[in-house]
Amino acid sequence: MPPASTNSSSDSKPTGGSGGVQSLERAFDLLERMADAGGEVGLSELSAGSGLPLPTIHRLMRTLVTCGYVRQQPNRRYALGPRLIRLGESAGRLLGTWARPYLAELVEATGETANMALLDGDEVVYVAQVPSRHSMRMFTEVGRRVLPHSTGVGKALLANVPAQEVRALLARTGMPAATGQTITDPERFLESLARVRELGYAMDDNEQEIGVRCLAVTVPDSPTAAAISISGPAGRVTEAATGKIVPVLHDVAVKLSAALAGNGAA
Template sequence: MTTTDSPRRPGRRRTTGASPVRTLERGLHVLSVLGAGGAATLSDLSRRAGLSASTASRLLQTLEKAGYAEWDAASGQWRVGLGAYRVGAAYVGGSGLTGAADPAMQRLVAELGETCNLAVVQGGEAVYIHQVEGRQLVRMFTTLGAGASLHATGVGKALMAWQPPEEVRARLGGGPYPALTPHTLTTLAQYLESLEAVRQQGYALDDQERELGVRCVAAPVHDAAGRVVAALSVSAPTTRLSEARVPETARRVREAAAEVSRRLGYGGPP
């Protein structure tokens, strides 16, 4: 196996000779190195971890299968996966992303009465990691940890709008995309055009694109480095979230997302 920085994904090999405990120790070490240094190619990560490229590759593939590492084919790099975030969030309690977002989400639900969600991107999906349920008798509900299409959701658009086109294509593919409703965007050209609108207005709208009778307004959450790390959204039936109410709802969602971003150390424009 080569140790060069190739965008191609390393092939799989069988693990031999190492005890389960030793393999676990090495896997945790690789995960720790990945978390400390950020996204890295196989050769860079193996060098930092002090392991051969073949050993690092096997460990990373095991971590990926469990959701603790993620392979980015577009950049040829490995990064920390959502599974590692979930474990970290369980330890830090209120000091992680969900902890930073919860106060703003609670206030937003108190003001609007509608369900508020927080989502991050994993692979080709938007994954919901936190929710504050609305106060309405009929309200939207999403299972935490569930994935949703990036092309047909407000959170998906908010997560992708500030990414380069090659990153968007790498995560969604070249299309056509599944038409979940008659309103779903099904081509890459349509989707990229919609992302331009998201960047200009500062929020994303799912206008019955995932489910008929449901609208969702979402805004990006930035970390201290200015990267979009999450999307905050409000979902409601179209009977309550009418077209006329979208601008005011979007304003409040943007304000809540900006508050979360500030809590994460972001000092840029809202």
């Protein structure tokens, strides 16, 4: 009889619920836990968070290090590896490609510039845009990074984040004023997030740029925190226009969510 393998044979078997390979599911779970922790963790932290035994985590991390997706630091902690950068950049470009038909639908329905943004660490990054046909319109470059406290997409993305995490983020980034309308007090900002939850959408009212209003909603069940928005001159994005635009935003967000899940097509 051949000797028993030291590797857990269950790791390579399909899991009962998803039909996937357990070791892959565990490895990706560890990568996501590392990202949630800021990109660098110790084995004991991963074990406590994942519930996996240390030998299993050590084996998985060793494989990820060999593949370049994780690196071991001099302090023996593990950090996300540089090979993930290429994957992330490629995925980001594809995400923008997938989103554009839905943003174009927003532009067609509202007449205003449409954007898609993600929460990346403590910042909001714009990953896709379709401009308005109006000569007076808002331009936000794809790839631009902004602090979330002064943007509609930032408020939408933070609205359901626990208050203590929002406070910690604001403490790290500060709350510089982009305009005289920017909220610069953490408690006032938390109050504005409560308003977002109540209304079901977020607004940047001259807070990032004077004369510009932005309306934003999150993309439900997105694999990564995402929001879509329209932006335009305050004279066009009025209270009356808001009542018509917000349902369209929600409808397009649901369609985009289905597309990202592989259940829809442009």
